[in-house]
Amino acid sequence: MSDEGERLTELAKRRGFFLQSAGAYGGVSGFYTYGPQGAALKDNVEDAWRDRYVTREGHMEISAPDVMPEAVFEASGHLDGFDDMIIECPECGESHRADHLVEDNTDIEEAESVSTEEIAELIAEHDLVCPSCGTGLAGEPVDDFNLMFETNIGPGSSSPGYLRPETAQGIFVEFPQLAEYARNQLPFGVAQIGKAYRNEISPRKSLIRVREFTQAELEHFIDPETDEPPLERVEDVTVPLYSAKQQESEDGDVQELTIREAVDEGIIGDEWVAFYLGLSKAWYERIGVDMDRFRYRQHLSGELAHYAADCWDAESELGGDWVEITGFAYRGDYDLKKHAEHSGEDYTVFKQYDEPVTVERPTVDPDMSVLGPEFGGAAGAIGSELESLVERNPDAFDSDAVTVEVDGEEYTVDIEATGYSVEEVTESGEHIRPHVVEPSFGVGRLVYTVLAHAHTTDEVDGEERSYLSLPPEVAPTTVGVFPLMDKDGLGERAREVASDLRAAGLEVTYDDSGAIGRRYRRQDEVGTPFCVTIDYETQEDGTVTVRERDTTAQQRVAVDDLAETLTALRDGDLTFDEL
Ligand code: GAP
Numbered sequence: 001m002s003d004e005g006e007r008l009t010e011l012a013k014r015r016g017f018f019l020q021s022a023g024a025y026g027g028v029s030g031f032y033t034y035g036p037q038g039a040a041l042k043d044n045v046e047d048a049w050r051d052r053y054v055t056r057e058g059h060m061e062i063s064a065p066d067v068m069p070e071a072v073f074e075a076s077g078h079l080d081g082f083d084d085m086i087i088e089c090p091e092c093g094e095s096h097r098a099d100h101l102v103e104d105n106t107d108i109e110e111a112e113s114v115s116t117e118e119i120a121e122l123i124a125e126h127d128l129v130c131p132s133c134g135t136g137l138a139g140e141p142v143d144d145f146n147l148m149f150e151t152n153i154g155p156g157s158s159s160p161g162y163l164r165p166e167t168a169q170g171i172f173v174e175f176p177q178l179a180e181y182a183r184n185q186l187p188f189g190v191a192q193i194g195k196a197y198r199n200e201i202s203p204r205k206s207l208i209r210v211r212e213f214t215q216a217e218l219e220h221f222i223d224p225e226t227d228e229p230p231l232e233r234v235e236d237v238t239v240p241l242y243s244a245k246q247q248e249s250e251d252g253d254v255q256e257l258t259i260r261e262a263v264d265e266g267i268i269g270d271e272w273v274a275f276y277l278g279l280s281k282a283w284y285e286r287i288g289v290d291m292d293r294f295r296y297r298q299h300l301s302g303e304l305a306h307y308a309a310d311c312w313d314a315e316s317e318l319g320g321d322w323v324e325i326t327g328f329a330y331r332g333d334y335d336l337k338k339h340a341e342h343s344g345e346d347y348t349v350f351k352q353y354d355e356p357v358t359v360e361r362p363t364v365d366p367d368m369s370v371l372g373p374e375f376g377g378a379a380g381a382i383g384s385e386l387e388s389l390v391e392r393n394p395d396a397f398d399s400d401a402v403t404v405e406v407d408g409e410e411y412t413v414d415i416e417a418t419g420y421s422v423e424e425v426t427e428s429g430e431h432i433r434p435h436v437v438e439p440s441f442g443v444g445r446l447v448y449t450v451l452a453h454a455h456t457t458d459e460v461d462g463e464e465r466s467y468l469s470l471p472p473e474v475a476p477t478t479v480g481v482f483p484l485m486d487k488d489g490l491g492e493r494a495r496e497v498a499s500d501l502r503a504a505g506l507e508v509t510y511d512d513s514g515a516i517g518r519r520y521r522r523q524d525e526v527g528t529p530f531c532v533t534i535d536y537e538t539q540e541d542g543t544v545t546v547r548e549r550d551t552t553a554q555q556r557v558a559v560d561d562l563a564e565t566l567t568a569l570r571d572g573d574l575t576f577d578e579l
Contacts (some may be wrong), residue, residue: 172339
């Protein structure tokens with residue numbers, strides 16, 4: 001683990017952000033418990049996400065089950081294709097993620113897109129060894145390992161189920177009903193914040209690669225023919241883009257471009273993806289991601305998930321590595337089509353035309369009194385194939401006879417016997433299958449990024465100070481309230497102030513233990529942006545000291561105005577300088 005990672009893990013455990021679960025039983029890899037500070041920070045990040053991607057965009061939010069039946073994942077392709085590459089050490093039996101072994105020990109940066117055979121060759125070529133015991137791994141097989149956790153629904157094993165590996169499938173599978181809630185009007189978005197589970201081969205780097213994590217996903221359903229994103233809202237936003245082309249070129253680098261430039265130059269191929277990259281940049285800044293440690297990286301073609309046509313990741317720099325914190329994918333109609341095929345249900349929306357239109361529709365009406373005697377037992381299947389052919393390829397009926405294939409055999413039918421004709425029909429609309437644009441955020445990785453990027457040290461009163469420069473909106477606690485000393489009625493007054501601030505909806509910590517400087521440091525270390533001290537002046541003139549975390553500047557504020565002032569500071573409606 002990097003120095004930054006070690007510092008953060010120590011702080012996280014000591015101050016209640018997060019810790020490995022079930023430590024009393026030796027801990028379990030890939031599972032973390034958020035402590036009081038961490039749970040509050042995570043909630044605040046989720047609230048900021050909901051505010052940005054649900055409330056302000058007018059989308060719906062749902063909450064689907066974590067466990068779903070096998071049929072869902074058969075349809076989605078996860079049962080067959082949601083694999084990572086595994087290699088087992090012949091000596092100690094430890095399993096490792098084979099592509100990560102290659103990335104960690106060679107110059108190759110994105111080994112996920114390489115085939116299992118090539119990874120096995122690279123392991124042999126570079127003489128890679130087991131990280132646990134040092135045994136050589138050359139010649140050991142590299143296999144696919146499915147990442148889903150399997151369970152049984154109810155007693156027995158007749159009804160297998162899986163913990164969802166992405167929250168998205170809970171949205172796709174309910175699409176027919178969700179489309180009705182949206183009154184069949186495209187475009188519409190459905191969001192979900194919830195747990196996802198992946199049986200990672202080698203969980204690592206604390207919250208970065210875990211087996212149970214929270215995703216915040218938005219599935220935006222669009223008509224690919226007519227729906228355009230409101231690109232004008234973000235076209236002037238400058239974004240750091242690391243395109244596939246730049247990654248593949250020898251001296252390729254991140255390009256700072258506006259969204260409009262990136263679209264016009266074809267660097268971001270899809271305007272909806274471009275819209276979400278532009279929209280999200282300000283949101284990352286809002287929750288405290290350091291823009292000097294941030295970029296958008298396009299997936300290389302071999303790296304794309306089985307459902308994605310194009311994908312860009314938002315990445316943050318952590319301990320010297322770039323880590324994906326969000327995937328922005330164009331999923332096309334992959335998921336809705338698969339669920340329609342597997343369930344037999346209708347996964348389309350009916351799109352009403354502005355006015356009814358009259359169209360020519362080629363049809364057939366096979367004459368069974370001719371087909372029966374001529375083709376015997378195959379006549380029925382030939383009739384069905386003619387019906388299907390006229391929809392697929394009406395031009396095939398432009399000659400005197402039509403040839404169809406049934407069970408590998410060809411049959412030629414006289415055009416008269418097909419009953420071919422072209423009818424005029426009036427249609428009021430059509431069924432279309434929406435396409436999906438998906439921003440998918442990993443909440444744990446966001447929390448980790450925000451903590452790592454907020455961690456700062458400086459010197460105050462000749463002593464080193466460590467603090468978290470968290471934006472007030474996401475900080476676990478907004479205000480620390482202290483009496484200068486717990487005597488002469490200062491403690492009672494401070495408890496009253498704390499209680500009034502809580503009643504006003506602020507997150508408050510009360511602390512009366514130790515020297516005041518120590519109390520400030522405790523709050524600094526968990527990122528509390530403001531501290532209020534009740535002293536003897538409070539008793540004289542009804543004012544308190546408000547101290548700002550990053551600058552340590554102090555101002556006196558009337559107790560009567562305190563809740564309003566702190567609320568305005570938290571919400572960004574007032575700056576400390578303006579006090
Ligand atoms: N529905 C699309 C999807 O799940 P993904 O790129 O596999 O796409 C989305 O995951 C986000 O979920 C990632 O950007 C990452 O932040 C988070 N994530 C994925 N696997 C994770 C893991 N093992 N531990 C922590 N977060 C993870």
